[in-house]
Amino acid sequence: MAVYDRGYRGYRGTLMPARSRFLVISRYGLRDIFASRLFLAFFAFCFAWPLVLLVGMYLRYNAEALAVINISAADLLDFVQVNTWFFESLFLRAQLYLAFVVVLVVGPSLVSADLRNRAMPLYLSRPLTRTDYVLGKLVVLGVLVSAITWAPGLLLFAIQAALGGGEWLAEHWRVAPSLVVVSTVWMLCMSLPMLAIAAWVKWKPWARIVFLGAILSGTAFGEFYKQFYDSWLGSMVVAFDVTAALSASVFGTQASVQMPGAAAWLAAVGLVALSAALLYRRVRAFEVVK
Amino acid sequence: MVTSTAATGGEAQKQAAGASPPVIDLDGLGVRFGRHQVLDDMRGAFSGRAIGLLGPNGAGKTTLLNTLLGFYRPTTGTARLFGMDITAQGRELRRRVGYMPERDAFIAGISGVRFVRLMAELSGLPSEAALERAHEVFFYVGLGEARYRNVETYSLGMKQLLKLAQAIAHGPSLLFLDEPTNGLDPPARLRMLRLIREIRDSGNARIVVSSHLLRDVEECCEEVLVLNRGKIATYCNLAEERRANRRFLELDLGAEREGAGSAFRGAIEGLGCEVAVVNRRRIKAVLPPGVGVRHIYAAAIEQDVTIRRLDYKRTSLEDIFLKAMEGDDGRL
Numbered sequence: 001m002a003v004y005d006r007g008y009r010g011y012r013g014t015l016m017p018a019r020s021r022f023l024v025i026s027r028y029g030l031r032d033i034f035a036s037r038l039f040l041a042f043f044a045f046c047f048a049w050p051l052v053l054l055v056g057m058y059l060r061y062n063a064e065a066l067a068v069i070n071i072s073a074a075d076l077l078d079f080v081q082v083n084t085w086f087f088e089s090l091f092l093r094a095q096l097y098l099a100f101v102v103v104l105v106v107g108p109s110l111v112s113a114d115l116r117n118r119a120m121p122l123y124l125s126r127p128l129t130r131t132d133y134v135l136g137k138l139v140v141l142g143v144l145v146s147a148i149t150w151a152p153g154l155l156l157f158a159i160q161a162a163l164g165g166g167e168w169l170a171e172h173w174r175v176a177p178s179l180v181v182v183s184t185v186w187m188l189c190m191s192l193p194m195l196a197i198a199a200w201v202k203w204k205p206w207a208r209i210v211f212l213g214a215i216l217s218g219t220a221f222g223e224f225y226k227q228f229y230d231s232w233l234g235s236m237v238v239a240f241d242v243t244a245a246l247s248a249s250v251f252g253t254q255a256s257v258q259m260p261g262a263a264a265w266l267a268a269v270g271l272v273a274l275s276a277a278l279l280y281r282r283v284r285a286f287e288v289v290k
Numbered sequence: 291m292v293t294s295t296a297a298t299g300g301e302a303q304k305q306a307a308g309a310s311p312p313v314i315d316l317d318g319l320g321v322r323f324g325r326h327q328v329l330d331d332m333r334g335a336f337s338g339r340a341i342g343l344l345g346p347n348g349a350g351k352t353t354l355l356n357t358l359l360g361f362y363r364p365t366t367g368t369a370r371l372f373g374m375d376i377t378a379q380g381r382e383l384r385r386r387v388g389y390m391p392e393r394d395a396f397i398a399g400i401s402g403v404r405f406v407r408l409m410a411e412l413s414g415l416p417s418e419a420a421l422e423r424a425h426e427v428f429f430y431v432g433l434g435e436a437r438y439r440n441v442e443t444y445s446l447g448m449k450q451l452l453k454l455a456q457a458i459a460h461g462p463s464l465l466f467l468d469e470p471t472n473g474l475d476p477p478a479r480l481r482m483l484r485l486i487r488e489i490r491d492s493g494n495a496r497i498v499v500s501s502h503l504l505r506d507v508e509e510c511c512e513e514v515l516v517l518n519r520g521k522i523a524t525y526c527n528l529a530e531e532r533r534a535n536r537r538f539l540e541l542d543l544g545a546e547r548e549g550a551g552s553a554f555r556g557a558i559e560g561l562g563c564e565v566a567v568v569n570r571r572r573i574k575a576v577l578p579p580g581v582g583v584r585h586i587y588a589a590a591i592e593q594d595v596t597i598r599r600l601d602y603k604r605t606s607l608e609d610i611f612l613k614a615m616e617g618d619d620g621r622l
Contacts, residue, residue, distance in 0.1 A: 008430065010494040011423065011461030015414035018381065024411045032399065113398040118391070122456065125359050125389035125466075126412045127381045285361035 018127055025123075025136025030143060033106055042105075043144070046098045050152040053091055054159065056080045061163045082160050082168075087175045088182075088251045091153055096186055096243065099145045103187075106144060107194035108207035110137045111283075116202045121285040130283045134195070134276075141191040142184075149183035178251045186243060189268050192275035199282035215239050235259035236267045311373030312337040313464065313496045314358070316522075318367030321350075321357050328353045330520045331367065338527070340490045342511030343500040344611055349517040351500040352392060355466050358498075359389055371464060385414060388462035388495070390453045392469040396441045402452055403428060403437040406459045413460035420459070427455040431485060447478040454485065458495070465489065465497045471506050479506075486510045508607045516614040523614035528607065539575045539586065540568075544596030557589040 016024075034040055059065055060080055080086070114120060123133055157176050161169045193214070198207040218237040225234030235241035241257045242264045248254060249261025312335035321329040329350050343351045356362050358369055360380035369376045374383050397405050403424045410420035428437040431451040436444065444452060450470065457465060470486065471479045487510050490497050501507050507514055508528065516523045543551055555573060559565050562578035563586075575586070583600065590597050 008458065008489045008492040008494055009461065010463060011415065011419070013419050014416060015385070016411075016416055018385075018414065021412060021414065024408065028400075028408050117398050118393055118395040119397045121359075121361070121389065121391045122395050122397070122409060123412065124361065125384060125387065125391075126409070127385040127414060128412055129381070285359070286356060 021128055022132035022136035023139065025133065026139035026143070029110055029137065029140040033109075033140070033144070039105065043102070043148070046095070046102070046148040047152065049094050049098075050091065050148075050156060053086075054156060057082055057156065057160055057163065082164065084172060084175055084251055084253055087153060087157065087172075087179060088247055088253060091156065092149065092179060092182060092247070095149045095153070096183075099149055099183075099187070100190060102144050102148065103141055103190045103194050104208055104211065107141060107191060107211075108198040108201075108204040110140055110198070111195050112198040112202045112204050112207055115199055115282065120283065124285040130280060133283055134279060137195060138188075138191055141194075142187055145187040145191070146183065149187075150179040153179040153183070174252060178247075182247045182250050185246060185268055188272050189239075189242075192272050192279065196275040196278040196282070199279055232258040232260070232263070236263060242267045311370065313372065314341065314498070315370040315373070316367075317369060319354075319357065319364050319369045320366035321353055321362050321520075322365040328520050329357065329364075332369075332522055334515075334522060334525060336513055336515070336525075338496075338511070338513035338529075339493070340486070340497040340499065340511040340513070342507035342514040342528075343498065343517060344504065344507055344514055344607075345502065345517035345523070346615065347502060348519075350520040351502075351517055352468055353520075354517065355389075355468055355498070355500055359387065359466065360384065386463045388457035388460065388465045390457040390465070390467045390470060392472060392500075394449055395453065396449065398442055400441065401438050402433065402441050402444070402455075405441050405452070406456050409456040410459040413462075415460055423459050423461070424455075427459050430458075431455045432481065446473045447475065450474055450478070450482065454482070458489065461494070463495055465495050467497060467499045469501055470499060471501070471503060483509050504607045504611055514607065514610070516611055518615055524610060526607070526610050531610075537577045538602060539577060539583070540599075540601045541573050541575065541586070541597055542599035543571050543573070544598045547594065550593050550595050554590060554593040554595040557593055558586060561585055561589065 034043075057080070059069075059071070060082065114123070120133075124130065154176060157172075157179065194207070194211050197210050197214070198204070201207040201210055218239065222234035222236065222238035222241065225237075226232065227234075235245065235257055236259070241259055244257050245255050245259040245261055245264035246268060248256070249264060255261070315335045316332040319329055319332040320327065332354070343354060345351050353362065357364060358371060358376055360376055360383070363377065371383050372386065376383060397408065400408070403421075406424040406427060407417075407420045410423050411417060415423060425434075425437065428434050431454050433448060433451050433455065436448060441449070441452060450473065454467070454470065457467070467486065471482050474482060483506060486497060486499065489495055490510060497510075499507060499511055512527065512529045514526045514528055516526070543554070551570065555565050555567070558575055561581050563581065564576040566574045568574060577583075577586075586600070587597065
């Protein structure tokens, strides 16, 4: 079907593997997102805090550099303790807030426009399942969240391990897998509800408002329940409490909330399952009116 | 239940095709949404290059297409495309299928060529091949100059062509077109029908056209399935119908001497024609093999009869459609 020969012909070339076909959706999604300069600037800003921490780590082990900026090594060693707390509270928690903004900005644009413009029949008339579609969209958020959470976290961990030596590594090895697990679970807990809401609301600004509203109302209700009944059960619907309890259970630290780790996992799994079910109800070629 | 014509036609096509399976093989296919039976016990095998799905609104045309595409799961029976089961081998089938939906459907915020490229890549084409094909199909459907424009800025006619472009970008061997001429002005409609005929005649893809416009189906399809209330009301092989119609004649005779008309009728009956007299001046005849119109004219000259009008009596698709829509009491 060359341009000069305007006749129809079939395609007889090679085909890409079916199993990785969902990555096409992810690739196009990522390219569209990074086409926005504003988002690109924000995404670059997300690396500022890890960079600051990296500089702190470097200075901690570099007496010459400390002398140049007139700080004593002892002061800095006291001030910057590179331990589990450093990675969990100082690094990861800050990055998760930024990742929340990323999910809030990017999530609705991935799904709502497709549903609003009836693109689902186009996707699903191809060798692509609904799971592939959801997976393709989820990978976009997964890549973005990973890039600002566990990826720089592991980099910091590797650098610290190199600077701190084998003793430090033996003491803190659990930090590395914990960074990945907490970031991934958090990504699923935020991304799937965001995609589900976007699929139902179909309009980006409203999807964001509904998502924020759900988190805030959950927090308000949970806090009220905790105060009124003096029970940690209210934490089950408070996103920050669930994150804190889950993170503490994975990192093996003392949680800042009363909620047990198992309850946090239960809340996370429940949220993911509910969101996936809601999303699957919406991601269809056509609505079936019974 | 499928009409006996369809079943016979389907079997004949199966035999003619030998080992190659029919394009569409409906095996008691039924789809139910809640208490509403949308498709009911559809049976038949169809192998035409272009198959038309006709029916009034709500007859089940789009539901049938959507079920064949795997969007709806059959509640009873099944269907096969090219011998592959739509439920068990849906993914493999959709690789070979192109689909042009009835309503507006696009991905917002991207250029036309990028949209078609994405669709081709999702069908399995490597990125470079998909880009090449996207450009080619844009020129093929006549949107070459608009391919870098954002799809949201396309007019209705352009969006129809864009939907066709994405449906053929990956070179499918079966093309489902749902109301392809919806909302098109006359020139755009003609262009769309020409493209459909070209694809059909290329032999690279079989086409299923769903439409409620008889003329569109008549212009580009060889076989027609008329659906009514979720059932196959009738099946018609338009090509065979056209060939058969060549044997039917309707003649208007001019004023002639006394008894010339009877003599003329006798003469053409002598040629082996079956003759029916409508009135004194009009007769209908069925030509036997080997007898052509020139023999009729020769008989008219011999009997000194003037033939004022000679028509092939053509059963139009409209006749077939209206007959299929008739209720048992003969009302529409």
